[in-house]
Structures are given as structure tokens and as C-alpha cells.
Amino acid sequence: MSHPHPELTTPGPLPQGALRIIPLGGLGEVGRNMTVFEYDGRLLIVDCGVLFPEENHPGVDLILPDFDAIRGRLDAVEALVLTHGHEDHIGATPYLLREREDIPLVGSELTLALLSSKLREHRLKETAQHVVREGDRIAFGPFDLEFVAVNHSIPDALAVAIRTGAGLVLHTGDFKMDQLPMDGRITDLRAFARLGEEGVDLFMTDSTNAEVPGFTTAEKNIAPVLDRVFHQSNQRLIVACFASHVHRVQQVLDAAVSHGRKVAYVGRSMVRNMAIAKELGYLHVPAGVLVDAKELAELPPEQQVLISTGSQGEPLSALSRIAQRNHNFVHIEEGDTVVLASSLIPGNENAVYRVINGLSRWGATVVHKGNALVHVSGHASAGELLYCYNIVRPRNVLPVHGEIRHMRANAELARETGVPAEHVVIAEDGFVVDLVDGKAQVAGKVPCGYVFVDGSSVGDITESDLKDRRILGEEGFISVIVVVDSQTGKVVGGPEIHARGFAEDDSVFDEIKPDIIAALDRLLGERVDDNHQLQQAVRRVIGRWVSNTHRRRPMIIPVVIEA
Amino acid sequence: MSHPHPELTTPGPLPQGALRIIPLGGLGEVGRNMTVFEYDGRLLIVDCGVLFPEENHPGVDLILPDFDAIRGRLDAVEALVLTHGHEDHIGATPYLLREREDIPLVGSELTLALLSSKLREHRLKETAQHVVREGDRIAFGPFDLEFVAVNHSIPDALAVAIRTGAGLVLHTGDFKMDQLPMDGRITDLRAFARLGEEGVDLFMTDSTNAEVPGFTTAEKNIAPVLDRVFHQSNQRLIVACFASHVHRVQQVLDAAVSHGRKVAYVGRSMVRNMAIAKELGYLHVPAGVLVDAKELAELPPEQQVLISTGSQGEPLSALSRIAQRNHNFVHIEEGDTVVLASSLIPGNENAVYRVINGLSRWGATVVHKGNALVHVSGHASAGELLYCYNIVRPRNVLPVHGEIRHMRANAELARETGVPAEHVVIAEDGFVVDLVDGKAQVAGKVPCGYVFVDGSSVGDITESDLKDRRILGEEGFISVIVVVDSQTGKVVGGPEIHARGFAEDDSVFDEIKPDIIAALDRLLGERVDDNHQLQQAVRRVIGRWVSNTHRRRPMIIPVVIEA
Structure with missing residues (x-):
């Protein structure tokens, strides 16, 4: 497996008829996903997300992909494809649009709705938006795109097949292969198989869970656990989860209905996203279950469910304030139950444990992924990736979306299914990969540093x-x-x-x-x-x-x- | 379960014939363990450890227990008992001895040897040291002490039974119940049973793993995993673990011998502690296996094993420097294997993943507790704690050593075995617990803040x-x-x-x-x-x-x- 080292230099000109792939983020970190495809002088971008800073980026609000590699060529961009609506895939779009406002935006209905709400916050004009759905095929310049349904921890995610004169690239975006998903919308392996039969020249696959053996548990398996928690609780229930996890919220709503409770949302992004999801029909809110948070507080505790943000221990979130008994109208009591129905993102452990300890101090029972099945991942585990490789049988593989350890594990899976080691390319942000005559290889490297957002400044902090x-x-x-x-x-x-x-x-x-x-x-x-x-x-x-x-x-x- | 809240005030005078327990650290955090026992105007201290700072203590080197509660009464201290040689139990001793140099120190042979080496570093005189072993009984003033063997992740750990006119207290220190430990020295449940028959009025038990269901895996179960790793490797092997984990190092030495490799230690504390452990007979170093690190570097890679510190991703450690290819004489190569044979302490995740990513970048295979059984905990899990409660059948229980979530889980286990809820006391640092007429209860609270060490200053940083x-x-x-x-x-x-x-x-x-x-x-x-x-x-x-x-x-x- 090729993993060239930093002595790489600026790549030479792209050979006629070749496809160049320039990852500007997400290859070497979990976040700021962005990949540029170049063919015949034209550019296609897939995703434009943010990375959340960790402890060695003090004071930084967000980290963006480095647009330098394409800054002089933004006019050549045919489209920006957004695979799904998570911040690490769409969050940097406003910053890119500041540099060229009219880049055509392509994505599913929910993805573009979430993006629009973000663009409005940034006071950016609504630009040309192309809503696509699975099965659609649409060309932007020399890039002939086909969209494939994939299942993830947000509805309406898409993989994208990119056909150019250089061959067929299949980019999974973030995905997993829940075989019984809440919305019945499975990762379309029949399409993967069809594309595989046609011949996938380069398969770009989500590495996030490549180190995790076996298969990611189905989202539906959380339901009986939630049911038991609701059954055992005779006081207030608070469920914290990611503000974009429509299906997780759906399950909490369903449990509330079946246990005769009312629900209120706490947290600005939760309120906003769930309104969008409901309006577009991705979230089904049974009549009468949803009330406003202050109204909920007036009900007897055994009828209350709060669905809140703050599952990562964010110090200013509602949940942190509740844990410190410092919240306006939610006063945690002995016997209350709090469910952290979310992952624990590395680096957030101490913050999350502070919240759990705070809640425990007041006598609340805290249910979390460490002691109950209240979270499943949104990413394909090793077992699922093996299925993909065997169905697609790609000529070349480029692991994407992950730290180096994840990408190497993913590369190893590809190799195990029979992809020759010299056709498995491990690249990091800024590595330039050329697909020439059916062979993918690293052609050089372009600068690709972290771009820090701090307050209103972008890129000033070094x-x-x-x-x-x-x-x-x-x-x-x-x-x-x-x-x-x-x-x-x-x-x-x-x-x-x-x-x-x-x-x-x-x-x-x-x-x-x-x-x-x-x-x-x-x-x-x-x-x-x-x-x-x-x-x-x-x-x-x-x-x-x-x-x-x-x-x-x-x-x-x-x-x-x-x- | 009683868990009084911060409106507690300074406790009144101790009733005649009662025992007062003042936890000055370790109840509410994992670290800086220190408990003061007061009887008839005299004091006994059990443990005096440090807490390692986390991200919200920027620039702080160490956190000490707050000695304020006993500062005016140091002359009344009969002895300081050290249950085992870990930093979070002995590390603050030099700072206490600066305030009164001649406090008698009581502990096992290895514990006091590790402490002596620390006192020499602090240029403190060797004070009165009482080496004790399991079964010993020795009185200091009104405190009649009996020591009981316990098994932990460092050899020679002791529980201590404290008899006073107020009754019998059994303090486990840190412990687990490995039934087939490397050194054959098991946690002495026969002694626990005998003390239980006599009547344990207060049982103070290690909470660290109380949230973990089942039983902690035996240390010996790591051996076959190490054997497989050694068998599969045909290049350099690096094993990182805690510098005090004598049995873990023993297993690596044994694997090296059986696979015909030589071993060198890397890291100052590893070299120092293993020299002490060897000299005292706790570590058995087969003839010829140990060489000096530079000598090792001259051998063919397939004969090299490095045992190093840095398993928590400490940026200045040898392992971090190796991962950045920035080490004097260890140059990591594609195909090398690195084993992180250690826990991952919460808060260190990003640092450890940086090391793993760095090593992966150069093509090293990284084996860690996430993908192989190369670490087991040193603490009793819930199943073991249940055994203890059922064997000891204490009148009162005070969970120690842990965050609030751990202590509450431990309290719940005590309650499940039949200890009445009103006899299970949940206390945090500074809570004063009195044992009066066979009943333990919170009597008040004394100030007990974090004392920060930064450079040469102690307690100046607020x-x-x-x-x-x-x-x-x-x-x-x-x-x-x-x-x-x-x-x-x-x-x-x-x-x-x-x-x-x-x-x-x-x-x-x-x-x-x-x-x-x-x-x-x-x-x-x-x-x-x-x-x-x-x-x-x-x-x-x-x-x-x-x-x-x-x-x-x-x-x-x-x-x-x-x-």
C-alpha cells in the first residue's frame, strides 16, 4: 500500500484524459471533508465541511479546508456536491461561497434544506441549488454524476458516482449498511453492484469505522432499550443527542407517545433542525406530543421528556447548565433520568464525564453508551466495508474520511478482498492523486494547512x-x-x-x-x-x-x- | 443513600469515643487520594497522592490534596500509611513532609522503596519508615492497624484494617481480585471474611470500576496475546506501559526470552522503577535479556524489544518522539510493531491517537486495548465488589477512590447486597464522616480545594x-x-x-x-x-x-x- 511521505512536491500538469483528485480535508482527520476533482481543466467539488478544533487549537471556533489549491480557479468549478447535511460535510460552504457566490450546489432535499438555513444565518444569497435524489443522473461540465442512496446517521444521504473520460469514480460519502433502517432507505448495494459490473476505476470509501470489527448495530435496536428506560422512569426524562439525528429523535418521540409523555426540544439547533425535518416529512411528529419547553415544565415530572443538545458536554449547552443546577426552568431532581443517546467524540471525555458527575451528584440516573445500547454509529464497520469491496470489486481504492489509523485499516480491508496493494492509495490532505490509464497514484502534494476561524476572522490566526x-x-x-x-x-x-x-x-x-x-x-x-x-x-x-x-x-x- | 449537598457547614466537635473520617482527596476524582482518621485527638493518614491536571487546569504540573484541614494539627499525626506505590497514593507525600518532616511512614517494602526514591529526588531526609507486610499488626497511638494483602496493578499493595475504640474500619486501597495473579499474591478474602466475622463497622472500598459489569480479566490472559504479537512480528517491537507496572513488564521480558529477543528500557521512570523492582525481587530478569538502549539499537530489528513510557501520548515521551521520527536512535520503520499495553486515561485520547496516527503514518502496526487484549485494569469490577460486600457484610459503607458516578455505582452495589441505604454514605472531598455508635454519617464539611503545583510554587496558583x-x-x-x-x-x-x-x-x-x-x-x-x-x-x-x-x-x- 502506497503511502508516500512528505518529501512530495507540487505535481506536474495533469496528463490529457486523466482525472486528478485533490483532497483538501478529511484525509487525516475526522472532519472538514472536501475533495476536488479536476478533469480537462474543469473542477468538481464533493463536500465542504468544517472540523471542530481540539485542545491544541485554543480559542479557535472552527477549522476549514484550505481553499488555496483552487483559489485562482474558482471559475472552473462546475458544482459543489454535498453528500449529506452534517456540519463536517456542509459547514464550510458559506466560506467557499464568499469567494464565489454562484457555485451550483447539488444535494438531496434535506441536505440542501439544512444548508439553506445555514446560508441564511451567514446572510448569503440562495444560489443555484439542484435537488437530486437517488437514481438521478446529471452532468456538470465533463462530470457526469449519478446519485446512489446510502444510509447514515442523518436521512437522505447520497453516494456519488462520477463519470469522466478517465473512468468511473464511486465516492461513498459517510455511510453504513443498516439492513433495517428506520426509513426503509438502505444503502443501495444493487446500484453498487451495477456500477461494479460497469467497472469502478476508483472507489473512495468512508474509513471512520474501518478499525471496528464486525457490523454496526441497527438504529432500531435502540428502541427496546429506550422503552425499558421509559418504563423504569417515574420522573422527568431528558434525552440528549446530536441535533441532526432525525431518526434518534423519532425513536424518542415514539417512546414518549407509547408511555404517555409529552416532549419539548431544548437547544437552538435541535429546534431548528427538527422543524426542517418535520416540514419536509423526514420526522413524523404524532399529534399533541410536542409542546413548548416552558409548557412542559408545568406538567408533572412523569409526563416530561426533554430532547436536548449538549451530549458532548459543551459547557454552555442546556445539559451542562442542568447538570450544574444552573438552568432557567429545568431543575434536576433525585430520581430523574438522563440519557446520552450519542457517541463520545474523542477529546470530549472529560467534559462529558463532568456532566455525568454533575447529574449524578443530584441523584439523577445517567444512561449512556457505556452502560446501555443507546447509541449506534453512523459509519460502516469493517464487516460492511468488506461487503462493499466484494460487491464493487474496484480497480483502485482511496480510503477517505478518517485519521491515518482509520485509513490504513480501511486500506488493509481493501487489500484483503484482493485489491492489489499497489492499487490501494493512502493519501493525506493535500496529496494529489491522479487516475491515469486506469491506475491511481500519488502525483505530488499541494499545501493544505488548517484554516482557522476565530470570531469574524478567517485564516488570520496562524x-x-x-x-x-x-x-x-x-x-x-x-x-x-x-x-x-x-x-x-x-x-x-x-x-x-x-x-x-x-x-x-x-x-x-x-x-x-x-x-x-x-x-x-x-x-x-x-x-x-x-x-x-x-x-x-x-x-x-x-x-x-x-x-x-x-x-x-x-x-x-x-x-x-x-x- | 445519603449524599448531602454543599450547604454543609463546619462540623461540631467529635463526640467522645467516635471516629472521624476526613477525605482530603480521591472522593470525587481519580487521584490525590488522602484520608485522615481522627480519634481521641490523634490523627492517622491513609495515602497522600497527587492528581494529574486535566485541560481545565492549564499549565499546572500537579494537584495536591488540601492539607488545610489538618495544617494546625500535624503534631497529632501518628503515622502516614501508604497502601501502594502509585503516584496517586504516594506522590504528595514530599509536600506533606515539608510541613512536618518526621511523620512515621508505614507501607510495604516496594511501596516504601518507591517512596524513598521520590523523597531523594525532593532532597528530603529519609524519615522513620515502618515496613509492614500482610498479616502484620501494629499500633500507632490509638490506631491499631492490621494489613491485608490485596492484588492491584503494582505488586505489594495492602488494604488496612483500622481498629479504634469506635470500631473496625476496613479500607481496601486500590485493589482487584485476580484469582491467578502473576505473583500468586491474591486479595486475601480469608482475612476479609475473618474481619467480617469480627464485625466491620465501616468498609471503605475502591469505586474506580464499580460501573464496569462483571469481573476484571486476569493479568495472565495478556500473555497469549503478547505471544501472538511477538510471533507475528519480524521487525522491531516497542511495548509502552506504565512505569510502575512490574507484572506487565515481567510478561514482556518473558515473551522476549521465549522469542529470542533482547530488551532495553526507554524512559527515566521505567529505568528507575524496574531497577528497584528487580533489586527487591519483584521483577525477575532472566540473565542476558536486558541490554542498554544503544546496545539494542545495534542488534538486527527482529531481535529488538523496547519497553518504554509514553503510553498516554505524553508529548515529550520517547514514544511521542519516535512517532514523529524525532528520536535520537529509534527510527520507526514500515513493519515495526508498537504495543500500547496500557489503559487510556480519559482526557488523553487525542494525545494517544496522535501517537497512533504518527506511528501508522510510517507503516508501523499499532496494537492497543482497542484492538487486542493487551491491557487489563487494576481495579475490581462490579462483580468483584459484590463478592467483597457479601464476604465482609459491613455495617456501613463509604465508597472511595472515584468520581461521583463511580462512587454512586459502588454505593448501589453495596445497597444491592443488603446494606441499608441509610448506612451507605456518599461523600466528596472535604465531607466529614463520623462513625458514632456504629453508625456512619456526614457531620459537616471542611474546605478542600485543589492545591496546584506549578514550577517551584505550591498553592500560589488560584x-x-x-x-x-x-x-x-x-x-x-x-x-x-x-x-x-x-x-x-x-x-x-x-x-x-x-x-x-x-x-x-x-x-x-x-x-x-x-x-x-x-x-x-x-x-x-x-x-x-x-x-x-x-x-x-x-x-x-x-x-x-x-x-x-x-x-x-x-x-x-x-x-x-x-x-
Whole structure:
């Protein structure tokens, strides 16, 4: 299995009749999925999602794919295909549309409805939208697209087959193969088989669960567990899940109806998404079951069900506030039951356990995936991927959607089903893969860094700023200000020393002030008036002192100001 | 089950003949275990460990128990009993000994040997040490102690039975009930039974795994898995595990011998602890198998085994450096195998996955608890705890060692075996539990905050400093310096504006400088010369500007300096 290393360089020009694949996100991380296809000078984009920052991206709101590789060629983009409505597949679209507003958007009904609501929030115009459904075939420039139903943890997900002169590519998007899904809409293996018979030249497959042996449990298997939880509870019930998981919410609604309870949504995104899903007919809300949250609070506890966001322990979410008994109208009580009907995204463990501990402290029973089957994954496990490889029998495989460990596991599955190792390409973000004469291989690499969104700025925050933030966040800073008379070259003010995140009263610095003045006087006496040199002298004195006295390394900000 | 809430106040005086239990750590978190027993004016301490900080304690090195509750009474301490040699049970001892150097230390041979090595690092004198072993009975003041063998993930762990006039307390320490342990030293249920027959008035039991159903797998079951991994590997093998896990290292040594490989240790704590364990006879190193790391590097890869630290993804550990191909003499190659023979402590997931992804990138096979039985826990699962409750049949139960969710699950197990709910006490750090006339109950609460070690300072860093660090770490800061002539009351220097972690060139602030000067001039014109008011004015101008232009809230440090 080919996994070339970072000495790759910018690829040469694309050979006539070849297809170039440029993954700009999602190959090396779970999130910011985006792939560019290039054929005959024209571009097709599949997905444009965000990545949620982890602890080494302090203060960052979102991480976007790096559009640099196509920035000069946005006019050549024929369409943006969105495989489903999750944030990690659609969330960066507004940022791309800011750069070219009229890129045609292609996706299923629910996907585009969720996207529209996002575009409105960003105050972007509704651009050309092409609603497609499984079985549809539609061409954008040289890209002849066919859509295939796939099952995932959000309704209406699509795989896409892309035909060009270079051959047939099948991109699964995120998918699994629940054989008895809530909506009866299964991953269409008959279509996979038909495409396989035609000959799939490149199969791009979801790697997320490739390390997980066996088969992903069916969504429906949660129902009896929810039923038991509802049966055992004689007080308030709170169910937290992802705000886009229509089928999970459906199951909670159904359980509420059969146990004679009413339901209210808590959390802005839950309210918004479920309204869309209901309006389009993806969510079936039995008459009378849904009430407004304040109305619900007036009912006896044994008739209440809250469906809320906050399943990842987000500190500002309703659930976190409930766990701290800090919520407007939901006051958790001994005997209440809280169900976390969701995955636990790596990195969120401590936050989620804080919520569970908080709820436990007040005597609530907490049901979560660690102690009951209240969550199933949205991704195909190894067993399902093997079925796919055996049905499609692709010529080449490019694992997508996952960290390196996931992609390697996926590649290994392809190999085990008989795809020759030299036809299984492991690529990371920015690796350029060319499909030439029926063979896929890495042709080079383009820059593909993380683009950070922070407040209203996009791409201004760099790794170096994050490094500063990490130092500031771990060690705090000491700032030393000295005023020098520009005429006399004498210190006339300060040193004033201020520290934050450093823990000592600022008077602790009094002992080092004479040394700072002495160091400056010495330099000024030598007629050194270069501000940078003076600052460095201050930095050295205070840095040495703090290291000796405190064994710490705060950021030191020396300021020599002339007045 | 009683779990009183924070409105508790300082407890009244201890009734004559009663025993008071003051948990100063470990009840509400996994770590910094420390419990104080008070009887007849005298004190006994069991364990004195550290807690490792998580992401909301930025820059903190260690967290200690809060000694405040006993600070004025250290002379009354009869002894400090250490149940086993893990950091979360012994690590804070040097800090306690700094406050009273000659507290008698009581523990098993290995526990005290590991502690001695720690005291030497802290340059503390070796104080009175009492080596005890299972079956020993020894009194310290009014506390009559009996030690009971327990099995854990480090050899030579002890439970302790404490007899006073108030009754018999049995404290398990950390334990599990491996029935076929490597060293044949099982948790002594015959002693538990005998104590139970005598009558255990209070049973303090390890809660860590109380949420885990069933039984903890035996350590020995790892051997066949290691054997298979060794058998399948024909290149270098690296096994990472905790540096105190003598039996895990023993199994790796044994596998190395049977597969004709040599072993070297990597990581300072691994080298140090295994030397101690070998010298005392807890680790059996077959002749010739152990070589020095540089010597090992000269051998053919198929003869190499490295046993290293870094199993939690610690960024500076050997394993992290290997994963980044940044290690002095270990260069990871396609086909190498790395075994993470350890748990994954919550909060470390991203760091560990970074290491796994790094190793995978170079083509190493990574074996970990997610895909093979290469780790078993050191703590009793629910099934084992039920055995204990049924054998001991305690009058009262106080779950210890765990977060609230663990302690509540443990309490529930006690209740299920027939301990009346009103005799199961759920307490958190600082809750004072009195055993009076055979009944344990919460008598009040003493302050028991986190004590942060940062560099050479202990307890100087407060929650407010951490809040500053969190803001600095997420948002960075903007500092604005203005020099005012103290004679004329005019702005004569600045504003100089410096930002860090904020992402923009400092010239972005030029546009706001006139507004700052105008605001100051206005105040100075009104003869306002209170420095604080001037600073607030500067803060308001720049704060409003940055919020409008950037939608962010960096820390703002206004400095008005007189010259």
C-alpha cells in the first residue's frame, strides 16, 4: 500500500484524459471533508465541511479546508456536491461561497434544506441549488454524476458516482449498511453492484469505522432499550443527542407517545433542525406530543421528556447548565433520568464525564453508551466495508474520511478482498492523486494547512498565534514597561511590571526592578538606543530571575517606550 | 443513600469515643487520594497522592490534596500509611513532609522503596519508615492497624484494617481480585471474611470500576496475546506501559526470552522503577535479556524489544518522539510493531491517537486495548465488589477512590447486597464522616480545594489565575500603554499597542489610537487623574472596538504610566 511521505512536491500538469483528485480535508482527520476533482481543466467539488478544533487549537471556533489549491480557479468549478447535511460535510460552504457566490450546489432535499438555513444565518444569497435524489443522473461540465442512496446517521444521504473520460469514480460519502433502517432507505448495494459490473476505476470509501470489527448495530435496536428506560422512569426524562439525528429523535418521540409523555426540544439547533425535518416529512411528529419547553415544565415530572443538545458536554449547552443546577426552568431532581443517546467524540471525555458527575451528584440516573445500547454509529464497520469491496470489486481504492489509523485499516480491508496493494492509495490532505490509464497514484502534494476561524476572522490566526496562546494559557505572561526620556537617554518611568496567569502579587517583582534599571542604564550609558536591544536586555534580566525563583517560563513582554 | 449537598457547614466537635473520617482527596476524582482518621485527638493518614491536571487546569504540573484541614494539627499525626506505590497514593507525600518532616511512614517494602526514591529526588531526609507486610499488626497511638494483602496493578499493595475504640474500619486501597495473579499474591478474602466475622463497622472500598459489569480479566490472559504479537512480528517491537507496572513488564521480558529477543528500557521512570523492582525481587530478569538502549539499537530489528513510557501520548515521551521520527536512535520503520499495553486515561485520547496516527503514518502496526487484549485494569469490577460486600457484610459503607458516578455505582452495589441505604454514605472531598455508635454519617464539611503545583510554587496558583490563563490561552491579549506627563497632565507617549495570540499585525490598531488619546484627553481635561479611571477608559475604547471589528474578547491590559 502506497503511502508516500512528505518529501512530495507540487505535481506536474495533469496528463490529457486523466482525472486528478485533490483532497483538501478529511484525509487525516475526522472532519472538514472536501475533495476536488479536476478533469480537462474543469473542477468538481464533493463536500465542504468544517472540523471542530481540539485542545491544541485554543480559542479557535472552527477549522476549514484550505481553499488555496483552487483559489485562482474558482471559475472552473462546475458544482459543489454535498453528500449529506452534517456540519463536517456542509459547514464550510458559506466560506467557499464568499469567494464565489454562484457555485451550483447539488444535494438531496434535506441536505440542501439544512444548508439553506445555514446560508441564511451567514446572510448569503440562495444560489443555484439542484435537488437530486437517488437514481438521478446529471452532468456538470465533463462530470457526469449519478446519485446512489446510502444510509447514515442523518436521512437522505447520497453516494456519488462520477463519470469522466478517465473512468468511473464511486465516492461513498459517510455511510453504513443498516439492513433495517428506520426509513426503509438502505444503502443501495444493487446500484453498487451495477456500477461494479460497469467497472469502478476508483472507489473512495468512508474509513471512520474501518478499525471496528464486525457490523454496526441497527438504529432500531435502540428502541427496546429506550422503552425499558421509559418504563423504569417515574420522573422527568431528558434525552440528549446530536441535533441532526432525525431518526434518534423519532425513536424518542415514539417512546414518549407509547408511555404517555409529552416532549419539548431544548437547544437552538435541535429546534431548528427538527422543524426542517418535520416540514419536509423526514420526522413524523404524532399529534399533541410536542409542546413548548416552558409548557412542559408545568406538567408533572412523569409526563416530561426533554430532547436536548449538549451530549458532548459543551459547557454552555442546556445539559451542562442542568447538570450544574444552573438552568432557567429545568431543575434536576433525585430520581430523574438522563440519557446520552450519542457517541463520545474523542477529546470530549472529560467534559462529558463532568456532566455525568454533575447529574449524578443530584441523584439523577445517567444512561449512556457505556452502560446501555443507546447509541449506534453512523459509519460502516469493517464487516460492511468488506461487503462493499466484494460487491464493487474496484480497480483502485482511496480510503477517505478518517485519521491515518482509520485509513490504513480501511486500506488493509481493501487489500484483503484482493485489491492489489499497489492499487490501494493512502493519501493525506493535500496529496494529489491522479487516475491515469486506469491506475491511481500519488502525483505530488499541494499545501493544505488548517484554516482557522476565530470570531469574524478567517485564516488570520496562524500556528504561531496558537503557539503564543498555548504559552499564555499554560504560563501566563509578565510585561515590563520602562519609559526612557528620548532627550536625556535616562529611565524616567517604570519599570512597571504586570503579570497575568502567573499567580503572584505584582509586588513580588519589586526585588528585580533595580536590576532592570541597572541593565538599562548600562546600555544607555554605552549610547545603545536601539529599542530592540534595550527590550532584549530587560527580557534577559526578568527571564533569568523568574526561571531561578519560580522554575517557570511565562511569556515575557518587555516594552521600552520613549517619551 | 445519603449524599448531602454543599450547604454543609463546619462540623461540631467529635463526640467522645467516635471516629472521624476526613477525605482530603480521591472522593470525587481519580487521584490525590488522602484520608485522615481522627480519634481521641490523634490523627492517622491513609495515602497522600497527587492528581494529574486535566485541560481545565492549564499549565499546572500537579494537584495536591488540601492539607488545610489538618495544617494546625500535624503534631497529632501518628503515622502516614501508604497502601501502594502509585503516584496517586504516594506522590504528595514530599509536600506533606515539608510541613512536618518526621511523620512515621508505614507501607510495604516496594511501596516504601518507591517512596524513598521520590523523597531523594525532593532532597528530603529519609524519615522513620515502618515496613509492614500482610498479616502484620501494629499500633500507632490509638490506631491499631492490621494489613491485608490485596492484588492491584503494582505488586505489594495492602488494604488496612483500622481498629479504634469506635470500631473496625476496613479500607481496601486500590485493589482487584485476580484469582491467578502473576505473583500468586491474591486479595486475601480469608482475612476479609475473618474481619467480617469480627464485625466491620465501616468498609471503605475502591469505586474506580464499580460501573464496569462483571469481573476484571486476569493479568495472565495478556500473555497469549503478547505471544501472538511477538510471533507475528519480524521487525522491531516497542511495548509502552506504565512505569510502575512490574507484572506487565515481567510478561514482556518473558515473551522476549521465549522469542529470542533482547530488551532495553526507554524512559527515566521505567529505568528507575524496574531497577528497584528487580533489586527487591519483584521483577525477575532472566540473565542476558536486558541490554542498554544503544546496545539494542545495534542488534538486527527482529531481535529488538523496547519497553518504554509514553503510553498516554505524553508529548515529550520517547514514544511521542519516535512517532514523529524525532528520536535520537529509534527510527520507526514500515513493519515495526508498537504495543500500547496500557489503559487510556480519559482526557488523553487525542494525545494517544496522535501517537497512533504518527506511528501508522510510517507503516508501523499499532496494537492497543482497542484492538487486542493487551491491557487489563487494576481495579475490581462490579462483580468483584459484590463478592467483597457479601464476604465482609459491613455495617456501613463509604465508597472511595472515584468520581461521583463511580462512587454512586459502588454505593448501589453495596445497597444491592443488603446494606441499608441509610448506612451507605456518599461523600466528596472535604465531607466529614463520623462513625458514632456504629453508625456512619456526614457531620459537616471542611474546605478542600485543589492545591496546584506549578514550577517551584505550591498553592500560589488560584482558580482566578487559571481563569486568566484560560482567557489568555483562548483569546490572547491586547496591551495598551500610554505615558502621561505627571506635571502637565498631557499624553506624552503612546498609545503603544501590543497583542499576542490575537493574530493581527500590531498596525491594525493604528485606527483606534486617536480614539484612545481623545478619551484620555477628555478625562485629563476634566482633571481626572485617578490612574484606575484612566485605565478603564482605555479598556472601554479598545474593548468596544475589538468586539465590533473582530467579534472576540481578548484580555485587555491598559497601562497608564506617569513619567
